[in-house]
Amino acid sequence: MYRAPLEELRFVLEELLGIGQLAACPALCDYSDEVGASILEEAARLAETVLDPLNRTGDREGARWTPDGVATPKGFKDAYRQFVEGGWQQLGTDPRFGGQRVPQPLSSAVGELWGSANLAFQLCPMLTHGAVHALEACGSAEQQRLFLPKMTSGEWTGTMVLTEPQAGSDLAQVRTRAKPDGNRYRLFGQKIFITWGDHDYTDNIIHMVLGRIDGAPAGIKGISLFIVPKVLVNSDGSLGERNEVRCVSIEHKLGIHASPTCVMQYGHDQGAVAHLVGEPNRGLEYMFIMMNTARLAVGVQSYAVGERAFQQAVEYARTRVQGRPPGAGAAESRTIIHHPDVRRMLLTMKSSTEASRALAFYAGQQLDLAAYHAEAAVRTAAQARGDLLIPIVKGWSTETANEVAAIGVQVHGGMGFVEETGAAQYVRDVRITTIYEGTTGIQANDLIGRKIGRDRGAALGALIADMRRELQALDPSGIAPRETRDAAVQGVSSLESATRSLVSNLSTAPERALAVSVPYLKLCGLVISGWLLAKSAAIAAQGRGSLGKGFYQAKVRTAHFYAKQVLPQAMGLEKIVEEGAVSVVDTEPERV
Numbered sequence: 001m002y003r004a005p006l007e008e009l010r011f012v013l014e015e016l017l018g019i020g021q022l023a024a025c026p027a028l029c030d031y032s033d034e035v036g037a038s039i040l041e042e043a044a045r046l047a048e049t050v051l052d053p054l055n056r057t058g059d060r061e062g063a064r065w066t067p068d069g070v071a072t073p074k075g076f077k078d079a080y081r082q083f084v085e086g087g088w089q090q091l092g093t094d095p096r097f098g099g100q101r102v103p104q105p106l107s108s109a110v111g112e113l114w115g116s117a118n119l120a121f122q123l124c125p126m127l128t129h130g131a132v133h134a135l136e137a138c139g140s141a142e143q144q145r146l147f148l149p150k151m152t153s154g155e156w157t158g159t160m161v162l163t164e165p166q167a168g169s170d171l172a173q174v175r176t177r178a179k180p181d182g183n184r185y186r187l188f189g190q191k192i193f194i195t196w197g198d199h200d201y202t203d204n205i206i207h208m209v210l211g212r213i214d215g216a217p218a219g220i221k222g223i224s225l226f227i228v229p230k231v232l233v234n235s236d237g238s239l240g241e242r243n244e245v246r247c248v249s250i251e252h253k254l255g256i257h258a259s260p261t262c263v264m265q266y267g268h269d270q271g272a273v274a275h276l277v278g279e280p281n282r283g284l285e286y287m288f289i290m291m292n293t294a295r296l297a298v299g300v301q302s303y304a305v306g307e308r309a310f311q312q313a314v315e316y317a318r319t320r321v322q323g324r325p326p327g328a329g330a331a332e333s334r335t336i337i338h339h340p341d342v343r344r345m346l347l348t349m350k351s352s353t354e355a356s357r358a359l360a361f362y363a364g365q366q367l368d369l370a371a372y373h374a375e376a377a378v379r380t381a382a383q384a385r386g387d388l389l390i391p392i393v394k395g396w397s398t399e400t401a402n403e404v405a406a407i408g409v410q411v412h413g414g415m416g417f418v419e420e421t422g423a424a425q426y427v428r429d430v431r432i433t434t435i436y437e438g439t440t441g442i443q444a445n446d447l448i449g450r451k452i453g454r455d456r457g458a459a460l461g462a463l464i465a466d467m468r469r470e471l472q473a474l475d476p477s478g479i480a481p482r483e484t485r486d487a488a489v490q491g492v493s494s495l496e497s498a499t500r501s502l503v504s505n506l507s508t509a510p511e512r513a514l515a516v517s518v519p520y521l522k523l524c525g526l527v528i529s530g531w532l533l534a535k536s537a538a539i540a541a542q543g544r545g546s547l548g549k550g551f552y553q554a555k556v557r558t559a560h561f562y563a564k565q566v567l568p569q570a571m572g573l574e575k576i577v578e579e580g581a582v583s584v585v586d587t588e589p590e591r592v
């Protein structure tokens with residue numbers, strides 16, 4: 001049974017990041033910690049009582065293709081109705097279209113609750129959110145009027161439609177064709193792997209589709225973004241005829257069974273009616289607006305599954321009796337949580353999840369400062385930092401969450417490998433998070449190419465300087481917080497040294513930089529989150545907040561564990577970044 005970690009969420013939001021201060025930005029002036037806490041409590045209720053009970057049943061039943069459209073598993077449609085009636089789709093969107101603006105870290109915290117309770121369910125609102133953001137930023141006034149109020153409320157859902165059989169990571173290969181037809185277009189093409197591309201929740205689904213206008217240049221410079229409604233929308237907002245949009249089949253997958261992954265056919269006769277978003281050939285740029293929020297959200301959903309896997313593992317470890325731990329009597333068996341190695345596994349799960357959460361919320365805070373802060377210089381610096389952190393949140397947190405879920409199975413022993421306990425579902429569900437919205441390799445390319453290469457490490461250099469300055473200024477009381485800080489300082493040095501080597505290779509031997517891009521991304525994730533956990537430990541050691549002594553003590557212990565058993569990997573990764581490329585570069589493709 002899932003329990004929302006409300007104390008932990010409040011600690012990160014209020015005590016570590018102080019997001020209440022964002023209320024100084026006019027766009028967020030209605031926000032306060034009290035508002036945040038009450039939103040979280042309400043969200044926790046829906047997550048625990050409505051979405052969580054459908055997690056296992058949805059996994060077993062799965063979404064079903066029918067000739068009339070995709071049928072969702074029992075209970076999902078009603079859960080979605082409750083979700084919409086509660087106003088949850090509106091959270092974090094533009095008030096001009098009926099939304100409620102809140103700080104991004106709070107949106108992420110609420111997204112975490114949905115993701116922990118039911119990842120398959122969460123994907124539909126998450127993608128709608130991404131589509132809403134893209135239209136808020138790039139849609140025409142008429143498109144915003146027609147589509148945004150109903151998408152913002154959740155009356156209609158949205159999708160993100162990029163992938164084609166020959167165009168996965170490489171979107172330059174997109175072939176879907178857009179034929180001009182008066183002031184609109186007719187689309188022809190097949191797309192694969194479209195999450196929630198069809199379902200029985202709502203009367204309409206608004207597809208955000210990448211296509212190529214006839215005569216457009218080859219490659220990414222010829223891709224445009226289109227709005228393609230499942231049902232055409234009349235100018236008064238009412239529903240018209242069915243568009244040429246069809247779900248041809250759905251995939252049978254390793255996990256997230258309740259989330260339909262659709263093969264979509266756009267246009268089979270006259271072509272699907274499509275409305276161009278913004279200017280022709282700038283589609284990928286617009287899609288990136290959606291992808292940035294989606295990438296942050298995928299990082300959040302991955303550790304959300306990790307949180308859930310941890311909760312289940314710790315519960316199992318408190319009840320399963322096996323073996324005699326040190327200090328127990330000769331014939332005395334105890335629950336497995338008394339074995340040091342089981343506690344090591346649990347602390348790895350817990351600390352990695354806390355680290356990922358802190359990192360994701362910090363990245364979200366930067367995006368808020370970039371969007372809403374009054375001073376231009378602050379906005380620019382925060383945008384650079386937010387952009388830098390997005391591939392790290394997506395790449396590192398998802399890889400870490402896969403390890404966390406796998407450890408969850410290990411804690412259960414053999415019972416983890418059978419489906420009855422549910423631990424296996426988390427491994428299956430979380431597996432997709434390193435793949436969609438850009439694989440880990442693609443995130444690492446983005447990190448070292450666009451985010452480090454373009455400014456030659458300037459944005460990261462500024463972050464390293466801030467981390468070092470803050471760690472030096474910390475004066476934690478107690479040995480554990482001090483050791484946690486010292487380990488974080490050491491981690492920052494590893495990152496600095498590895499970055500120097502990477503930046504030098506980027507200009508002289510890019511293949512070498514690419515050969516260690518994922519280890520470098522992991523190094524970034526470990527060290528930046530290590531800094532945030534060191535700050536957390538110092539704050540918790542003071543215990544000045546209202547969250548209770550037990551919570552603060554556990555926080556200090558968990559951060560200390562991270563510093564001692566997880567963060568030291570940073571030194572190994574530094575060595576890999578500095579010396580490991582050669583073994584990859586020297587291995588010819590035919591010798592692998």
Ligand SMILES: Cc1cc2nc3c(=O)[nH]c(=O)nc-3n(C[C@H](O)[C@H](O)[C@H](O)COP(=O)(O)OP(=O)(O)OC[C@H]3O[C@@H](n4cnc5c(N)ncnc54)[C@H](O)[C@@H]3O)c2cc1C
Nearest residue numbers: 160161162163168169193194195261435436437438439441
């Ligand atoms: C369940 C599910 C849901 C999805 N939902 C959606 C959706 O809603 N909308 C949508 O448009 N798509 C969706 N996708 C598609 C998803 O985004 C792609 O599968 C993903 O981007 C990877 O593309 P690919 O599968 O073609 O793999 P490939 O691109 O063929 O990659 C295969 C491997 O090669 C590596 N690789 C490829 N190119 C490079 C490179 N340049 N540098 C380094 N390594 C590289 C990759 O990292 C990967 O390990 C979904 C996929 C799944 C499975």
